[in-house]
Amino acid sequence: MVRPPLHQLELSKDEMRRYGYEVVDHLVEHFTTLADKSPVQLATRQQMESLLTETLPMSPTPPEEVLNHVIENVLNKNGAISHPKAYSFVPGPSNFIGSLADALSSGFNVFAGSWMASPAATQIEIIVINWLLEMFHFPVKQGGGLFTSGGSMANLTAIVTARRIRCGEDFSNSTIYLSDQAHSSNIKALNILGFKKMQVRIIPTDLEFRISLNKLKNAIYADKLAGKAPLCVIASAGTTNTGSIDPLDSLADLCKAENIWFHIDGAYGGAAILAKNSNQLLKGIERADSLTVDPHKWFFQPYEIGCLLVKDYNWLTETFTEKPEYLRDVEGNSSEINFYDHGVQLTRSFRALKLYMSLKTFGLDAFKQAVKYNIDLAQKVEKVLRQSDQWEVVSSATIAVINFRFNPLNQSYPESKLDEINQLISQHIIESGEALLATTVLQNQVVLRMCLINPRTSYEHVMETITHCENFAAGVL
Numbered sequence: 429m430v431r432p433p434l435h436q437l438e439l440s441k442d443e444m445r446r447y448g449y450e451v452v453d454h455l456v457e458h459f460t461t462l463a464d465k466s467p468v469q470l471a472t473r474q475q476m477e478s479l480l481t482e483t484l485p486m487s488p489t490p491p492e493e494v495l496n497h498v499i500e501n502v503l504n505k506n507g508a509i510s511h512p513k514a515y516s517f518v519p520g521p522s523n524f525i526g527s528l529a530d531a532l533s534s535g536f537n538v539f540a541g542s543w544m545a546s547p548a549a550t551q552i553e554i555i556v557i558n559w560l561l562e563m564f565h566f567p568v569k570q571g572g573g574l575f576t577s578g579g580s581m582a583n584l585t586a587i588v589t590a591r592r593i594r595c596g597e598d599f600s601n602s603t604i605y606l607s608d609q610a611h612s613s614n615i616k617a618l619n620i621l622g623f624k625k626m627q628v629r630i631i632p633t634d635l636e637f638r639i640s641l642n643k644l645k646n647a648i649y650a651d652k653l654a655g656k657a658p659l660c661v662i663a664s665a666g667t668t669n670t671g672s673i674d675p676l677d678s679l680a681d682l683c684k685a686e687n688i689w690f691h692i693d694g695a696y697g698g699a700a701i702l703a704k705n706s707n708q709l710l711k712g713i714e715r716a717d718s719l720t721v722d723p724h725k726w727f728f729q730p731y732e733i734g735c736l737l738v739k740d741y742n743w744l745t746e747t748f749t750e751k752p753e754y755l756r757d758v759e760g761n762s763s764e765i766n767f768y769d770h771g772v773q774l775t776r777s778f779r780a781l782k783l784y785m786s787l788k789t790f791g792l793d794a795f796k797q798a799v800k801y802n803i804d805l806a807q808k809v810e811k812v813l814r815q816s817d818q819w820e821v822v823s824s825a826t827i828a829v830i831n832f833r834f835n836p837l838n839q840s841y842p843e844s845k846l847d848e849i850n851q852l853i854s855q856h857i858i859e860s861g862e863a864l865l866a867t868t869v870l871q872n873q874v875v876l877r878m879c880l881i882n883p884r885t886s887y888e889h890v891m892e893t894i895t896h897c898e899n900f901a902a903g904v905l
C-alpha cells in the first residue's frame with residue numbers, strides 16, 4: 429500500500445499496523461522482563477551527549493529505525509521506576525492496562541476539556557471522580573474534582589481554590605499551616621501563588637513525624653491575636669519520608685471550630701483507604717474540604733494522573749471559570765460539565781480513561797488486595813530488621829514505608845560514622861544496580877528508606893537487597 433504524501437505526516441495502513449504491533453511487542457517485553465532488568469541506569473551528561481547528540485532531522489528516517497533507536501537508546505537507558513526493586517522516592521508501579529489506555533486516549537487524541545468536544549470522555553471522568561468520592565466518603569452529589577498531571581498540580585489547584593473561596597482577591601493577611609514533613613510541592617504551590625514566607629507557618633512534628641496539634645493551635649491562636657486570618661491547614665495523609673498520617677480527625681475539629689480550610693495531601697497515602705488494616709489511620713479524611721490523591725502512585729497508574737477532590741464542586745467552577753468569546757458555543761447547560769472550568773488546563777488529556785479501564789478490568793478488590801499486600805510486606809520487613817542485630821528501625825513500617833539504618837548492636841559507632849556507612853550502603857546498592865535504595869534524613873540521622881508500594885515486589889526481593897547491604901557493610905567496616 430502506498431504511503432500518503434509526506435506533508436500529511438501519515439503512514440500507510442499496513443505500515444501503521446506493523447508499527448503498532450511492534451510497539452505493543454516492546455511493551456509486552458518490557459512488562460514481562462522488567463524484574464530481570466536493572467532498576468537503576470546511571471549515566472553522566474557526557475555519556476548521554478555521546479549517545480544521543482542529534483541534529484535537527486530535515487529529511488525522513490524509516491519508522492522502524494526511529495522506533496528501534498528509541499527502544500534501545502532512550503527507553504532502555506532510564507531507571508525502571510516500576511521495577512520490584514525500585515524502593516525509593518514514591519515508586520510508580522503502573523500497570524499494562526493503564527499504559528495501553530494512555531495509548532488509546534492519545535491515539536484518539538481526546539480533548540477532555542469540554543462536554544461539547546467529548547461528552548463520553550467527560551462522563552467517564554465524572555464517573556471515575558464519583559468512584560473516588562465514594563472511596564473517600566465524600567458526598568457524591570455535591571462533591572467534585574478533576575484529574576490533574578499529578579499530586580503537585582492537585583495541591584496547587586486546592587490552594588488556589590481555598591484562596592479564592594475564602595479570601596476573594598486579597599489574601600495579604602492570610603496565613604497557611606503545614607508540618608515540617610509536608611511535601612515540598614505544597615511550599616512550591618504557595619510560592620507560585622505569591623504567598624510570602626511570613627504568611628506560611630511550618631509546624632514541628634512529634635516523634636512519629638505527625639504534625640504537633642498543640643504547636644499548630646498555638647500558631648493559629650497567636651496569629652489570630654496578631655490580627656491575621658488563618659486560611660488553610662495542609663495536613664499530610666502519608667508523609668513522603670515516613671508515611672506518617674497527621675491526626676486528621678482532630679485537625680478537622682480544629683479547622684471547623686476556627687473556620688479554616690482543611691486540605692489533605694493524600695498523594696502518597698490516600699490509597700491506604702483501600703486497606704482494611706490501615707483505613708482507620710485515615711479517619712477524618714472524609715472531613716477535608718479538599719483532598720489530593722495521586723493515582724500514578726499507589727493506584728498503580730502510569731504517569732501522569734493526579735486528582736483533586738473537593739466537598740463542593742461549585743468551589744472549582746467559582747475559582748476557575750473564564751468565559752472568553754471564542755468558547756461561547758462550547759458552554760452547554762449547567763449539567764454538562766466542562767472540566768476546563770474546574771482547573772488550570774484548557775486542553776487536557778483523557779487521564780480518567782486509564783484508571784477507569786484498570787479498575788474495570790481488575791476490579792476494586794484486586795486494588796484492595798494489592799495495597800494490603802504492600803502494607804503487610806513492609807510490616808514483615810520491619811519485623812525481620814528488628815530481629816537482626818545489624819539494623820535499627822528508625823521509623824516503623826507505616827502504610828508501606830519503612831526507614832532503617834545499619835547500626836550493629838555490638839558496636840558503638842559515632843553518629844557521623846553511621847551516617848557515612850549508611851550513605852555508602854545506599855551509594856553501593858544504587859551504583860551496583862542491585863536496587864534503587866536512596867537515603868533520607870530523619871531527626872538528623874541518615875537512614876535508608878524503602879517505599880514498598882509495588883505489588884510485584886516480593887519478600888525475597890527485599891531480603892536479597894538487605895543481604896547485599898549487609899555484605900557490603902561487612903566489607904567496609
Ligand SMILES: Cc1ncc(COP(=O)(O)O)c(C=O)c1O
Pocket residue numbers: 517518577578579580581583611613664666667668693694695696697722734
Ligand atoms: C505526599 C506527596 N504530596 C505530593 C507529591 C507530589 O506529587 P507528584 O509528584 O505527582 O506531583 C508527592 C510525590 O511524591 C508526595 O509524596
